[in-house]
Amino acid sequence: MKHRQRRLPWIIGFAILALPGGSQSYAQNSPHAVWGKVLNSAKQPPKSEFFQFYAYIKSRPTEVLTHKSFGSGYYEPEGTWWLNAGNFTTEWQIGDTLVVELLSIQAGQVERKTVVSMLTGAGNDFFGNAILERVPSQPDHLTPVELVSFRAAMSADGRVRLSWQTASETNNLGFRIERAAGENGEFDFLAFVAGHGTTTKENRYEYLDRPQEPVLYRYRLIQVDHDGGLQVLGTVQVQATLPGGFQLRQSYPNPFDVRKTRQTQFQVYLNQPGRVQIHIYDIRGRLVRSLQHTATAPGRQHISWDGRNASGNLLPAGMYFYEAVFQQQRQKKSLIILH
Numbered sequence: 001m002k003h004r005q006r007r008l009p010w011i012i013g014f015a016i017l018a019l020p021g022g023s024q025s026y027a028q029n030s031p032h033a034v035w036g037k038v039l040n041s042a043k044q045p046p047k048s049e050f051f052q053f054y055a056y057i058k059s060r061p062t063e064v065l066t067h068k069s070f071g072s073g074y075y076e077p078e079g080t081w082w083l084n085a086g087n088f089t090t091e092w093q094i095g096d097t098l099v100v101e102l103l104s105i106q107a108g109q110v111e112r113k114t115v116v117s118m119l120t121g122a123g124n125d126f127f128g129n130a131i132l133e134r135v136p137s138q139p140d141h142l143t144p145v146e147l148v149s150f151r152a153a154m155s156a157d158g159r160v161r162l163s164w165q166t167a168s169e170t171n172n173l174g175f176r177i178e179r180a181a182g183e184n185g186e187f188d189f190l191a192f193v194a195g196h197g198t199t200t201k202e203n204r205y206e207y208l209d210r211p212q213e214p215v216l217y218r219y220r221l222i223q224v225d226h227d228g229g230l231q232v233l234g235t236v237q238v239q240a241t242l243p244g245g246f247q248l249r250q251s252y253p254n255p256f257d258v259r260k261t262r263q264t265q266f267q268v269y270l271n272q273p274g275r276v277q278i279h280i281y282d283i284r285g286r287l288v289r290s291l292q293h294t295a296t297a298p299g300r301q302h303i304s305w306d307g308r309n310a311s312g313n314l315l316p317a318g319m320y321f322y323e324a325v326f327q328q329q330r331q332k333k334s335l336i337i338l339h
Contacts, residue, residue, distance in 0.1 A: 035126060035127065036127035046079070047106070048074055052105070059096070093119070145169050145195070152219055155208075161206065162177065164221060177190045181218075219235065254335045255335070276295060277290060277293075280323075319337075
């Protein structure tokens, strides 16, 4: 087919080299690209902020990959979605039927299309062109999931523990978790947790989130059924705290091109004023530079680095490690220097 011959960058990343012996030579659960095209009911690619998908092997619908899963994505200009079947927890098999629920949710209006096809031994599987169809609003008296509780709590290691319990479920694909920072922040997709289909038994669920900043977070739980229907089950909020009194964020930009960007920024969040030290090491563990910053107030701190060592010389390209030290607490991350 013409579509299978197209060399898109993300498919190249998943391409599997064929071994002698045909399709059966592919190792199960190895990287395997599945992709397709999608348009909304207006015959336009859905906006990326509104589009999402949930994919599962038909014989085990409780294992779900989403547009946010590793190896998955969506490219709005071409309306192209993709996923890596090798990221299912259970090994995929040639001949498995894959179900992909395509959704666009905008201003409360849901558009949906389900595409179904078989996984093959080819380098990638094209699931065709899909046009989303509007989903009628669900009557208020329909309750696909009977929710018993939904809670959020901070754990000692700085993570937010979301937990909820259902008394029964009907046609339940799973739960969409959304997160918003602050009282007025907009909700964004955070994660998807698979449901139990149809059951009259009680079920408990849990999800752990690691907040990036010590602010108030709101979490919204949305039920998604196999017919594309959505139901907001509840919203909870929690004030995030910093374990150990501080948190080191990933430097930006990273990779860091010293001849173009000239500086990278280290970000540290503090729960109180104080002195922060940044130690930078090469891949052999040798200290190449130390930086100091005195915070006069708690909150986000920015520390700049020009990619030079203590002698003022540009460091060679490669991987480096940096360590933040605050009141005898230490956190480490890595960065890459380019030339």
